[in-house]
Amino acid sequence: MTLPPLSLYGEARWSELVERVLARSWHVVASIDELPEEALVARTLLPGVLDEPLLLGRIDGGVRGWSAVCTHRAAVLEPHGEGARCPYHGRRFTGAGRCVTAPGFERPGETDHLRPVSIATLGPLVFAAIAPAMPFTALFPEERLAWLPALPVLSDPLGEASFEVDAHFLLYVENYLEGLHVPFVHPGLSAALDLGDYRVEPAGWSSLQLGVAREGGPSLHGPDGAIAAAWVGLFCTTMLNHYPWGLSVNIVEPLGAGRTRIRYRRWVRDPALLEQGAGGALEQVEREDGAIVARVQRGARSRLARPGRYAPRWEDGLRHFHQRLAELLETPEKMVASVGLEPTTPRL
Ligand code: FES
Numbered sequence: 001m002t003l004p005p006l007s008l009y010g011e012a013r014w015s016e017l018v019e020r021v022l023a024r025s026w027h028v029v030a031s032i033d034e035l036p037e038e039a040l041v042a043r044t045l046l047p048g049v050l051d052e053p054l055l056l057g058r059i060d061g062g063v064r065g066w067s068a069v070c071t072h073r074a075a076v077l078e079p080h081g082e083g084a085r086c087p088y089h090g091r092r093f094t095g096a097g098r099c100v101t102a103p104g105f106e107r108p109g110e111t112d113h114l115r116p117v118s119i120a121t122l123g124p125l126v127f128a129a130i131a132p133a134m135p136f137t138a139l140f141p142e143e144r145l146a147w148l149p150a151l152p153v154l155s156d157p158l159g160e161a162s163f164e165v166d167a168h169f170l171l172y173v174e175n176y177l178e179g180l181h182v183p184f185v186h187p188g189l190s191a192a193l194d195l196g197d198y199r200v201e202p203a204g205w206s207s208l209q210l211g212v213a214r215e216g217g218p219s220l221h222g223p224d225g226a227i228a229a230a231w232v233g234l235f236c237t238t239m240l241n242h243y244p245w246g247l248s249v250n251i252v253e254p255l256g257a258g259r260t261r262i263r264y265r266r267w268v269r270d271p272a273l274l275e276q277g278a279g280g281a282l283e284q285v286e287r288e289d290g291a292i293v294a295r296v297q298r299g300a301r302s303r304l305a306r307p308g309r310y311a312p313r314w315e316d317g318l319r320h321f322h323q324r325l326a327e328l329l330e331t332p333e334k335m336v337a338s339v340g341l342e343p344t345t346p347r348l
């Protein structure tokens, strides 16, 4: 079976990927510790690409989100007090998205309240989707990960870091989804793994990869053995990396057809294990991945490049990802409607 055409990674298909894939997927938009009680927080979903202004708030113990676009003439709202206000003509909204003041009108109407967006939380992470083609429950394979220890809530004192790579976000994600490159690109990481027992388990809108620990290295107790790392790729911009010391999250932010920002944060359960095993030198591994995907990007632009074949077993997660991608690219309206979302508003 052949890999996708290399035109997928070019400028010509960029807007199609943005509208049909990114606009209909779930993305990490905040972490719980960034959301105070009784105030809304402004966030932008995929800045510069989707560029959707959102307001997030904690209500009744849960997180909710709204489009931060004013329901009058579309100015972007700003948080104010416990709610939000419009700097253009002064509309005000409560922390629950209700319009309470609408200058120029006798009273706010039913269509003046903020438009909700889909929100889901997973451990410390807050996900948002503006028109999801799949429910969040299809994204996270909870039953297959029940053996993992509870997600740690203590944030890494080093805080958030980010770096950019000269590559299409799909190339970065594809690289994440296969372990075939590990012995060639990551000699340090390879030393912590028993690569003969590397496992890939694609399912739903995710892919799980299990790296079995070398004898004596730090490990998690998996269903059938000592696991050095459990890498969980959630379609299509979130990577949850479970190590014996805790959780590292990669958030992929596409910036254009040849540039991608990766933000990452760590939540530490056992600081004593931080420098050890498969999760011990993450910056080094990231640098190695960034360099190799930039090299793929350059090759993919070649006029002489042709797609190759999937490596059996090793690239099962990659093939699964491409199947899901193709579903979104080929059946846009049907899939959005199937999860009960509003149809898009007709153009004027
Ligand atoms: S655009 Fe917000 S009140 Fe007019």
Ligand SMILES: [Fe+2]
Residues within 6 Å of the ligand: 175, 176, 181, 182, 185, 186, 289
């Ligand atoms: Fe890698």
